[in-house]
Amino acid sequence: MSRLIRLDRTGHTELASWTAEDADSQRAAIEAFRRELDEGMLASATLPDGSAEVVRVLPLDADLVVMRRPIAGG
């Protein structure tokens, strides 16, 4: 089960979850992903080696995709 989550004031919110076999859940996840991007969020897909990658298209093979806000120098 892959998950799309957003970091927010509640800690985090799960926006969607999907499996490779369930096309409907994938479509819903892609829509949720696009909505978040439109609102200015950035998407970060966690890779198996522990690094992360900025993504503009929902990687359906990722286990976890996190929507985050932009950072800035303090």
Added chain:
Amino acid sequence: MHEAVLAEAAAMPWRRRASKKSLGREGRIWTLWSIGIAVTFGVPAALLAWIQPLALPVSAIFLGHGIAVLHLQAQRGARGVKPMAAPNSPAERTALGLLGDLVGHESRELLTDTGLAPQRGRLGAWLVGEEGAILVRPGGHRVHCFCVRVGEGADLPPGDRVAHLLLALREDEQGFATVSNRNFSGATWRLRMELPKRCRPALSAARSSAARRSAG
């Protein structure tokens, strides 16, 4: 393999991208600056004490002033990182849970004990706090302190603020260093003196990791 570029760094084309070389240069500038302070205050203090031993208290005050400036530099770096406090609301616990998953099992205890999230990178060993990060360079002798935060993150629980920075760091380490503002660079022991006691084990662990990397 293409080099990932942090979106926030790409939006700042006027900033030169941070690299091993640029960090080395910045480190040398900080060292020269610190030597300059030590000389500016230390030499007149020594001269005064030599010319007139009775003026020793005055020269001690003068020397103390120089030492205080050096402390303030490192203190600025230590304060900028802002370690997480223990969670005291459901949202804070939820955020810390996710952050624990992100850092992994072996680093979770260090995270909860010290409030800083460790992350190994190509530039060295990082420690990420709520509003900044510490980079221990390979070898473990020098640190760089960065001031960086979530752009509009006042409503976020502390764990989420750290998670934001950690993800950005993982996406593009050099970009993360490019976006961040510099607070301090100097010897690791100088920063250690100014860090809260609970954070020091994280710095020791990062230093060991950086030292191993240098040896490896």
